Amino acid sequence: MARYVFGPVPSRRLGISLGMDIVIPKTCNLNCVFCECGPTKDWTIERQHFISYEDFIQELELALKEVTPDYVTFSGSGEPTLSLDLGKIIHYIKKEHPSIKIAVITNSLLLHREDVLEEIQEADLIMPSLHTVRQEIFEKIVRVYPNYRIETVLEGLQKLCSCFRGNIDLELFLIEGLNTSFSDLKAYATFVKTLSYRKLQLNSLDRPGTESWVKPVPYHKLLEIKEYLEQEGLSGVEIIGKFNTNQKITEDESRMKAMKERRKYTVEEIKSLYK
Helix, strand or coil: CCCCEEEEEEECCCEEEEEECCCCCCEECCCCCCCCCCCCCEECCCCECCCCHHHHHHHHHHHHHHCCCCEEEECCCCCHHHECCHHHHHHHHHHHCCCCCEEEEECCCCCCCHHHHHHCCCCCEEEEECCCCCHHHHHHHHCCCCCCCHHHHHHHHHHHHHHCCCEEEEEEECCCCCCCCHHHHHHHHHHHCCCCCCEEEEECCCCCCCCCCCCCCCHHHHHHHHHHHHHCCCCCEEECCCCCCCCCECCCHHHHHHHHHHCCCCHHHHHCCEC
């Protein structure tokens, strides 16, 4: 039974992505209103050992015998930087499978910590999120752990961009009426211009989120926001598109079940990747 490795996932950002879940499901330091995994059950900022390292490696090796992913991706159903096994696993993959690309998707809350920054150095791609630079909007979107300030996230992103040797793709998740005003976007652009990154990816609701009132931003509005951010001097701005691949993968029942438990994939999404 797959407990830690799931998919591969048809990812709109990464292509064929083999998922790595190294925390207990729905363990997070945020409780985002748009999260596809549902509300946070274990709300913590303490880094811990959540998994059996040996069992994880066994699952990973079995999956890699059957699948050649575009990326192995640390994401799953919680915040991966909460795991004290993150760096050890990244190092193992790079040592034993040097050709495999590693992505870490993070909500950025722990990037100010030196231990976290050190552990992710061997990854190929870090995908940190930043949805606003204003505290009041930050609290409404991510329902942050008590007493955490947006300044901590901004500090962490600056540290990451100054020391990470791989690629950094920022994500801006847009929610109509919360972080889509031009005044908020102007402040956002002013900060992001201080960072070194490859892409700024604009995202909006694609599957049901935690809160039913969260609605996707219409595509024409996404285009307006993209143009505005570019006018404000930001480079590499793109709207996340649909998943597309010519490769078809034979379904592994256990990893497929684990994938469906973590995301509400549509029949069309599954058919786009699996035989």
